[in-house]
Amino acid sequence: MTNYFQSTRNQNIKVSASQAILQGLSQDGGLFVLPDFTNRSYPIEQLQEASYQKIAQNIFQLFFDEFSREEIAECVSKAYDQKFSHPAITPIVKVGPSYVLELFHGPTSAFKDVALSILPHFMAQALNKQQVEEKILILTATSGDTGKAALEGFRDNEAIDIMVFYPNEGVSTIQERQMQTQRGDNVSVCAIEGNFDDAQSSLKEIFNDQVLQQELHQKQIQLSSANSVNIGRLVPQIVYYFDAYRQLLDQNEIELNEPVDFVVPTGNFGNILAGYYAKKLGLPIRNLICASNDNHILTDFLQTGIYDARREFLKTSSPSMDILISSNLERLLFDVSGQDSVYVNKCMTKLKEDGYFSVDSEILKALQEIFVAGFASDERVGQTIHDVYEETGYVLDPHTAVAHAVMEELDDCTCKRIVLATASPYKFVESVLAALELEHATLSEYEKMALLEKMTGVSIPQRLQSLMDLPVLHQDVIAKDAIKMYIQSQIKGGN
Numbered sequence: 123m124t125n126y127f128q129s130t131r132n133q134n135i136k137v138s139a140s141q142a143i144l145q146g147l148s149q150d151g152g153l154f155v156l157p158d159f160t161n162r163s164y165p166i167e168q169l170q171e172a173s174y175q176k177i178a179q180n181i182f183q184l185f186f187d188e189f190s191r192e193e194i195a196e197c198v199s200k201a202y203d204q205k206f207s208h209p210a211i212t213p214i215v216k217v218g219p220s221y222v223l224e225l226f227h228g229p230t231s232a233f234k235d236v237a238l239s240i241l242p243h244f245m246a247q248a249l250n251k252q253q254v255e256e257k258i259l260i261l262t263a264t265s266g267d268t269g270k271a272a273l274e275g276f277r278d279n280e281a282i283d284i285m286v287f288y289p290n291e292g293v294s295t296i297q298e299r300q301m302q303t304q305r306g307d308n309v310s311v312c313a314i315e316g317n318f319d320d321a322q323s324s325l326k327e328i329f330n331d332q333v334l335q336q337e338l339h340q341k342q343i344q345l346s347s348a349n350s351v352n353i354g355r356l357v358p359q360i361v362y363y364f365d366a367y368r369q370l371l372d373q374n375e376i377e378l379n380e381p382v383d384f385v386v387p388t389g390n391f392g393n394i395l396a397g398y399y400a401k402k403l404g405l406p407i408r409n410l411i412c413a414s415n416d417n418h419i420l421t422d423f424l425q426t427g428i429y430d431a432r433r434e435f436l437k438t439s440s441p442s443m444d445i446l447i448s449s450n451l452e453r454l455l456f457d458v459s460g461q462d463s464v465y466v467n468k469c470m471t472k473l474k475e476d477g478y479f480s481v482d483s484e485i486l487k488a489l490q491e492i493f494v495a496g497f498a499s500d501e502r503v504g505q506t507i508h509d510v511y512e513e514t515g516y517v518l519d520p521h522t523a524v525a526h527a528v529m530e531e532l533d534d535c536t537c538k539r540i541v542l543a544t545a546s547p548y549k550f551v552e553s554v555l556a557a558l559e560l561e562h563a564t565l566s567e568y569e570k571m572a573l574l575e576k577m578t579g580v581s582i583p584q585r586l587q588s589l590m591d592l593p594v595l596h597q598d599v600i601a602k603d604a605i606k607m608y609i610q611s612q613i614k615g616g617n
């Protein structure tokens with residue numbers, strides 16, 4: 123029997139894996155999920171003989187069994203055999219009494235590369251299976267890192283075009299420059315006068331805009347998403363939880379079946395949800411620690427059961443986590459409510475109409491058995507980067523520092539703790555230099571990176587070294603409500 127995916131908001135909407143990957147978002151606004159996990163598991167006693175690629179192969183077969191072994195193997199090899207600068211893909215490093223799982227050795231130096239290196243290959247296979255004649259147009263909202271990783275993943279793909287929207291003045295200098303210098307015939311990049319939530323909600327409306335869809339169909343264009351709402355983006359993130367556990371087993375740091383905690387710097391809830399799926403598949407995870415920055419809506423939710431987006435959106439030193447509407451929470455609610463799409467629909471409608479929703483006490487209790495939440499202010503983040511460097515010589519980026527700070531505050535060493543490191547410190551070089559109290563006001567971006575390298579001995583990622591010399595190719599800035607018009611103006615008619 124082949125898996126099918128259903129909408130979190132309507133159990134009658136059922137699609138195959140390839141349809142789910144191509145559509146990105148369900149037409150009712152819901153997200154595609156596997157209806158239930160009870161009959162699926164990953165045999166962890168086999169982890170020690172595996173490699174990253176082998177674990178990836180096994181996980182993808184569990185979820186995307188519509189694809190053959192050979193098809194999956196081809197995707198895995200194209201994504202992971204060459205493109206990561208570290209042979210372990212996602213190496214684990216001991217830092218003080220805990221561990222850091224480095225997810226940033228891909229082409230754009232952020233964890234988004236892990237999934238966005240493979241999503242384009244899944245899409246290509248899915249296009250084949252569905253015999254789609256239309257061109258795919260990927261619309262992507264980014265808080266800074268998804269944009270570049272998706273652009274790199276999809277550039278020069280003949281069957282797929284991609285457009286990326288990012289918050290003007292809402293990303294780091296390096297992140298912005300990475301996107302503005304993107305080459306490729308099939309890419310557009312545009313800043314909006316708004317924040318990530320504005321971009322994401324505009325795109326969600328566009329996905330549900332039947333009139334626009336019709337207009338696009340006439341031009342032989344079909345929309346899809348590269349955000350973590352796409353199940354093809356989420357599933358690849360499960361792999362590194364298993365691989366982290368494997369590495370700890372290999373290094374004799376843990377014994378088989380020993381429970382561990384993962385600490386996850388969280389924004390759109392994609393990364394940590396992948397951890398939850400890993401736990402459901404049998405990985406011995408005790409707690410998933412959900413770490414937020416000053417936009418701590420998830421901390422409040424996991425502590426009180428009330429998700430209240432009626433609050434100010436704050437800009438922090440961890441911009442990729444500046445998010446108030448965490449899309450993937452919907453998938454978690456679906457699961458903990460016992461796959462109750464009516465319940466999820468009710469919560470999401472309430473959030474859209476009134477700006478908040480709350481969950482029943484049983485659901486809150488179920489969540490709190492697994493998730494522990496905390497947040498770190500920007501000041502704490504700076505202090506953490508400083509102190510961890512002083513004590514261990516390890517340089518955290520601000521997002522990873524959020525997680526580290528939350529972990530320290532919880533001060534619970536009763537099991538091994540793994541912090542997910544989501545970006546290279548060089549992407550946020552200015553905040554990192556400030557935290558390390560290194561004078562940098564007059565330096566160019568390249569000089570800042572060189573200073574960090576000189577002081578810490580951590581090499582600048584190769585692709586970032588030459589970044590500031592590349593020509594700027596994209597400079598559009600539009601109003602936040604002009605995204606639809608922008609898309610229409612960019613479409614040149616089905617070619």
Ligand SMILES: *Cc1c(COP(=O)(O)O)cnc(C)c1O
Pocket residue numbers: 232233234266267268350387388389390391392393394442443521522544545
């Ligand atoms: C996207 C991102 C996050 C947040 O991940 P989610 O899956 O959205 O929760 C954290 N850190 C960095 C560096 C990111 O790019």
